[in-house]
Amino acid sequence: FQVCPEATGIAFYQIKTSLISAEQNEVTLANNQRTLKIDRGRTAHRVLYVSGRPNWEFKFLRRAIEEDELIQLVGLIRIGKKETKFDFRSRDGEEGNALFRGFDPNNEADLERYDQPVFVRINTQSPDELKDGFPKTETELFQYETLIIDDLEAAFFTHDQLELITRFVSERGGGLVMLGGQESFRKGGYDKTDLSRLLPVYFPQRDDSAFESDYQFALTRDGWLQPWMRHHKQEQEEHKRLSEMPVFKTINRVDSTKPGATLAAELKSPQKTTYPAIATQRYGLGRVTAVMIGDLWRWRLKEDSTSPQLYKSWRQLLRWMTTDVLEPIDLLVDSNPEGSTGTKIKIFVRDSEFQKRSDYQVELEIKTPKNETIKLTADPTADKPGEYQTVYLPPEPGGYTVSARVTAPDSKTKTINSGWVHDPGSMEFRSVKP
DSSP: OOOOOSSSSEEEEEEEOOOSOTTSOOSOSTTSEEEEEEEOOSSOEEEEEEESSOOHHHHHHHHHHHTOTTEEEEEEEEEEOOOOOOSSOOGGGOOBOGGGTTTOGGGGGGSOBTTSOEEEEESOSSTTTTTTSSOOSHHHHTTOSEEEEESOOGGGSOHHHHHHHHHHHHTTOOEEEEEOOTTSGGGGTGGGSTHHHHSSEEOOSSSOOEEEEEEEEEEOHHHHTOTTTOSOSSHHHHHHHHHTSOOEEEEEOOSEEOTTOEEEEEEEOTTSOEEEEEEEEEETTEEEEEEOBSOTHHHHHTOOOSSOHHHHHHHHHHHHHHTTOOOSEEEEEEOOTTOSSOEEEEEEEBOTTOOBOSSOEEEEEEEOTTOOEEEEEEEEOTTSTTEEEEEEOOSSSEEEEEEEEEEOTTSOEEEEEEEEEEOHHHHHTSOOOO
């Protein structure tokens, strides 16, 4: 059977078994029940989608994520490219973009300049978020866990922003997804940037990276082994799903996948030639996925179902990309199965730029199975920057929750929760054979 917890956070479930016949005897009843800890995580994972123009891909992606409470999608859509900067000014000596002329006569000085691109921000948390366009600092970019680049040329980014994206993946541990728009991969000039090192594919030598034909989608051998690529547990049902997928018309051609990368899906042309469609690889502490298909939106147009398969694919991809992404504050409970040496609690602290910090204050609050509250403090480890430790000896078996309150030198605080099950008898009575 399957059980889905109703709320996020830590929950404990107790499983009990008993003999059908009361006439039978058991050696011990101590191994007839087990307590399990379930952690459904915390607030939603934040994903930043950046596109060079409004398109159908974002339309369907946004609809898919609206149904997922664990993913928050933030959009930055360019609706106007920057114009060449001349010495003369437009009418009345204005320097603002003509797209915004007349909207707010009292704040003409705050309008976007004509020599800067014009963006639409979607689903931001504050008025200042992404106000100046794509992030320029670690604090701005590292608040997200996955970055999606779609249909946006490499020349849009400055050299410092390209370096920032590299650090976002390799050091922050974030995810990067490049979608196959008409200005992506080699067509977007990424073969001449440092981002080519991050991507799991090699670019072709010739300028033939975009072809149109009828391509049929298929999972590779490795793709069949990836849960985030499959929709069904049974092979027959999955084959049926793949056969019902529409043909795609546009693909960004690449030569091959890099050593160590996983080719999860490919496209087959009418001439039976295969091309990489979806590939992924680890890079530093993060993960990079390349989707070479340029018209995934066709999948939704061909579906009549109220539960579109394209939406499920988007949700599975983004959940997988945000899994195991580093948090500024991490809490690890290293419980001893025997319980004799206590439970070691570790807290890993990083600032907004993901630099390890050992000058914070860490306070712990532990709740016992009897709902009693125990307060402790964690001290920094001398030989491991950013790591704090303490040891707690549980007095009784059962489920324990721990809340760590981390205070920075500027008095800003963050809280993270975890838990564990203390059950030393489970190891002792796992087998009652002499």
